Amino acid sequence: MTEAALTELPAAAPGSKSEQAYQAVKGRIVEGTYTPGYRLVLGSIAKDLGVSVVPVREAIRRLEAEGLVKFERNVGATVAGIDPTEYLYTMQTLSIVEGAATALSAPLIDAVAIARARAMNEEMRECLDHFDPVRFTKLNQDFHSVLFEHCPNPHILDLVHRGWNRLAALRSSTFRFVPGRARDSVEEHENLLTLIEIGAGADEIEKAARLHRSATLDAYLRQTNNL
Amino acid sequence: MTEAALTELPAAAPGSKSEQAYQAVKGRIVEGTYTPGYRLVLGSIAKDLGVSVVPVREAIRRLEAEGLVKFERNVGATVAGIDPTEYLYTMQTLSIVEGAATALSAPLIDAVAIARARAMNEEMRECLDHFDPVRFTKLNQDFHSVLFEHCPNPHILDLVHRGWNRLAALRSSTFRFVPGRARDSVEEHENLLTLIEIGAGADEIEKAARLHRSATLDAYLRQTNNL
DNA sequence: AGGATAGTGATCGTATACGATTTCATACCC
């Protein structure tokens, strides 16, 4: 459950080499093995995975469609870079679909799940004291996963996952842990949980979830402007 | 401009056979030549377009990712069918991203564009009197295009386009023209234009745009339940 | 006659091969 329960929408057949290549390359991007700018050569990856170039090519194309890879004709593919504008657009889009997903999920989240989420949030608070950004980030993802996983609309859920993947891919070079913002974030999480618990209206929950991410974006912008 | 100014996000290289196949098949689906359930055989399409199966396969995969095609391993591809649940999800997702896109565009729409949109809306009103559903639908698309086309966030814009494409693909068998709803729709369009003109807040515009589509969905649900 | 089963055809998935385009380095000319 803590492990990526990303049930992503339609894909290639589960056992196919194409799917295998997709998972492998995507994993290495999201995990950080392939950092932005890394050159993805079809032949090399194919040899590395022990498959032909055709499935690899298909995998790269899927990753391109998800914005994780840039693919130029007759030139090659590279892991998508860290364009601040792109970051802004991704965050903005995510704030919208994430807000919607949370609002749609809210009525379907049971007390057990809320308790689980709250425990995570408390542990995040501790991470702030011990300064453990890595665990904090992981917990943050799991926390929101609990809020999403009941979203009945698979399209919206898929969009949320794609956004998270993009951010994960950029994380290593873009994301910087800002303790001040992180502390606010934990409070916003608690507020969100409360809203869900008391059965607040969808509009209110959506707005709160959206602002939660917008605030992160604002913190990023403020930080970069202050350089 | 009236013609699909769909500048869709990353794609295959413009001149490639893959892109050519993609455009051809997508066009036939959206236009209605290939209706839901139509069997897409890679070899046949390849021969038909005068290319190999590899680019065709790639095109089909892209269409699958966009939800226009269903592709089963070792079985074949068919044009995506008319699952009422899927229709509901698509409309719900569209109401969200469309609302956001409209709100983001609003401040950037100039008076000329608004006048153009209003003219379209008035012509739609006339279409109701002469009962011309085809032209009404076309005008409706163009009307909303005017509202979208200035959306600064390309991701959101892309999501809106994908939603419209899915609806276009389903149109021929799902969509039924409901004059009562259409008349309300025209009024909502006018309200939207007014909100934009007076420089209403983003929240208000977003809510209005979202409700505009939700109302269409509701009308559909009411209609099917009354059968 | 009904159901299971083997055979046949069709279709997809992948590998390999080749041509086209780009990139980079080297040599040449001015």
Next chain:
DNA sequence: GGGTATGAAATCGTATACGATCACTATCCT
């Protein structure tokens, strides 16, 4: 010496070929 042209290497894009899987039919057994 600097800029340009030429060549080779690398990489992608596509075609073709073959194996794997699935659906469908006709036959055989009970």
